[in-house]
Amino acid sequence: MAEFVMPSLGADMGEGKLVAWRKKPGDAIRRGEIIAEVETDKAAVDVECHINGVIERFLVEPGQKVPVGTVLALIRTAAEKESSLPVPPAPAAMLTEKPTPAAPVKAPAISPTAPAPTAYRPQITAAESRLRISPYAARLAAELGLSLKGMAGTGPGGAISARDVAAAASSKQSGTGSAVIPAIEADTPHVRMRRAIAASMSRSKREIPHYYLSQAIDFTTALDWVTSENGKLPVEKRMIHAVLLLKATALALREVPELNALWEDGRSVQKENIHVGAAISLRGGGLIAPALHDTDKADLAELMQRFRDLVKRGRAGKLKSSEMTDPTITVTSLGDQGVDSLFGVIYPPQVAIVGFGAPMERPWVRDGKTALRRVITATLSGDHRVTDGHQGARLLVAIDRILQEPEKLR
Amino acid sequence: MKNEDIQKAIMKALGDIAPDADLGSLRPDRDMREELDIDSMDFLNFVVALKEALGVEVPEADYEKILTVNNCIVYLAKRAG
Numbered sequence: 001m002a003e004f005v006m007p008s009l010g011a012d013m014g015e016g017k018l019v020a021w022r023k024k025p026g027d028a029i030r031r032g033e034i035i036a037e038v039e040t041d042k043a044a045v046d047v048e049c050h051i052n053g054v055i056e057r058f059l060v061e062p063g064q065k066v067p068v069g070t071v072l073a074l075i076r077t078a079a080e081k082e083s084s085l086p087v088p089p090a091p092a093a094m095l096t097e098k099p100t101p102a103a104p105v106k107a108p109a110i111s112p113t114a115p116a117p118t119a120y121r122p123q124i125t126a127a128e129s130r131l132r133i134s135p136y137a138a139r140l141a142a143e144l145g146l147s148l149k150g151m152a153g154t155g156p157g158g159a160i161s162a163r164d165v166a167a168a169a170s171s172k173q174s175g176t177g178s179a180v181i182p183a184i185e186a187d188t189p190h191v192r193m194r195r196a197i198a199a200s201m202s203r204s205k206r207e208i209p210h211y212y213l214s215q216a217i218d219f220t221t222a223l224d225w226v227t228s229e230n231g232k233l234p235v236e237k238r239m240i241h242a243v244l245l246l247k248a249t250a251l252a253l254r255e256v257p258e259l260n261a262l263w264e265d266g267r268s269v270q271k272e273n274i275h276v277g278a279a280i281s282l283r284g285g286g287l288i289a290p291a292l293h294d295t296d297k298a299d300l301a302e303l304m305q306r307f308r309d310l311v312k313r314g315r316a317g318k319l320k321s322s323e324m325t326d327p328t329i330t331v332t333s334l335g336d337q338g339v340d341s342l343f344g345v346i347y348p349p350q351v352a353i354v355g356f357g358a359p360m361e362r363p364w365v366r367d368g369k370t371a372l373r374r375v376i377t378a379t380l381s382g383d384h385r386v387t388d389g390h391q392g393a394r395l396l397v398a399i400d401r402i403l404q405e406p407e408k409l410r
Numbered sequence: 411m412k413n414e415d416i417q418k419a420i421m422k423a424l425g426d427i428a429p430d431a432d433l434g435s436l437r438p439d440r441d442m443r444e445e446l447d448i449d450s451m452d453f454l455n456f457v458v459a460l461k462e463a464l465g466v467e468v469p470e471a472d473y474e475k476i477l478t479v480n481n482c483i484v485y486l487a488k489r490a491g
Contacts, residue, residue: 227470227471230470231469231470231471234467235454235457235458235461235467235468236458236461238454238457238470240450240451240454241450242450242451281449283428283429283430283431283447284430307451308451308454308455311451335449335450
């Protein structure tokens with residue numbers, strides 16, 4: 001009998017809440033099919049089964065929160081089914097095989113770095129948990145360190161809106177109004193997300209010796225190409241330049257495969273498939289970086305559709321478990337607005353992260369002449385246990401070269 | 411098409427993209443990308459939503475003409491049937 005356990009959906013996950021089963025006992029299930037919906041501190045995830053077989057029974061009820069590694073279900077595999085065909089075991093024998101219904105859930109197998117399930121759990125009162133409040137207002141209140149208790153809500157059904165929070169903040173400043181509590185005491189999704197990011201990024205900075213490289217790239221040709229392509233396309237099919245960056249990075253990784261790896265059991269394991277994790281900022285704060293599977297093999301149009309879908313589902317909290325667990329490297333881009341470069345923190349167990357700033361107009365010297373060009377700065381943060389600046393530089397130089405011939409990216 | 415209907419369509423599109431945003435406090439003469447913290451993917455989805463709601467396909471070269479709600483209304487009013 002195979003065990004289906006609460007998966008680890010990222011370095012920052014210690015436990016997960018089983019939201020719903022998507023199958024019933026007795027159902028056949030194939031590898032890759034969705035078996036359950038699980039909620040982590042960062043996202044609601046459709047969990048795919050990694051076993052072919054028939055679901056024997058469920059050991060965890062929807063609504064339960066259990067540590068990573070807890071057995072959630074027992075699955076009779078195809079091999080077992082076949083071998084039991086000639087001589088079907090007597091029902092009684094089957095029964096003794098199974099754990100009794102009262103059997104406690106297996107001892108939690110928490111990884112040593114995961115936070116204890118009860119650590120840092122802020123206390124929330126029943127009254128606060130029932131408050132009607134928009135996510136944006138909750139984030140604002142947490143950031144301002146304002147208590148939601150007793151705050152007047154003027155939104156629909158008495159819900160607290162961002163405007164109410166702002167009003168409470170200004171009355172606090174003028175010396176009247178609500179008491180201030182530390183932001184850490186609020187248990188909003190935003191706070192839980194922040195805590196999950198804190199756990200994985202602290203681990204990254206503690207365990208991974210980062211090195212950093214940057215390369216300014218003339219992005220003008222690529223941007224002009226995107227504009228010209230988009231001119232021929234209906235609005236639903238238009239591309240954003242981030243897709244070129246994802247594809248170019250994936251192609252460059254073919255040339256420097258050492259950076260397409262995961263740190264497993266104290267050593268670097270190079271991965272054959274290139275699954276770029278695309279960092280997506282979430283409204284209300286926080287970020288996720290789900291995988292665009294086989295980024296190097298998809299053409300740009302397909303990649304754009306998949307990226308759009310990924311952003312949509314990521315922001316709606318509807319990702320699949322393979323998307324959460326498969327990235328072999330992360331690409332993070334701060335978009336069209338804002339800073340000219342960013343240096344990412346590696347998301348364990350990955351060994352590198354590539355960052356892109358916003359394209360900026362710059363004087364650029366080419367063939368002895370100065371011209372105004374749109375320049376984008378690519379950066380690499382690499383795990384020094386795995387690679388050196390030499391390999392890292394090869395990746396950035398390859399990305400630069402690939403972006404100069406955007407028509408080949410298709 | 412009346413300007414109010416266009417404004418309604420714009421607000422609905424923005425509400426779908428930024429469901430948590432307080433649209434009431436959106437300043438109609440400011441860049442909506444900064445006002446609502448929306449990125450290029452969001453903005454593309456906004457343009458797609460405008461096409462679906464009003465039948466107007468905004469070319470990429472005209473994006474800069476629809477960055478504020480006020481400008482967007484003027485732009486769409488000229489083109490919507």
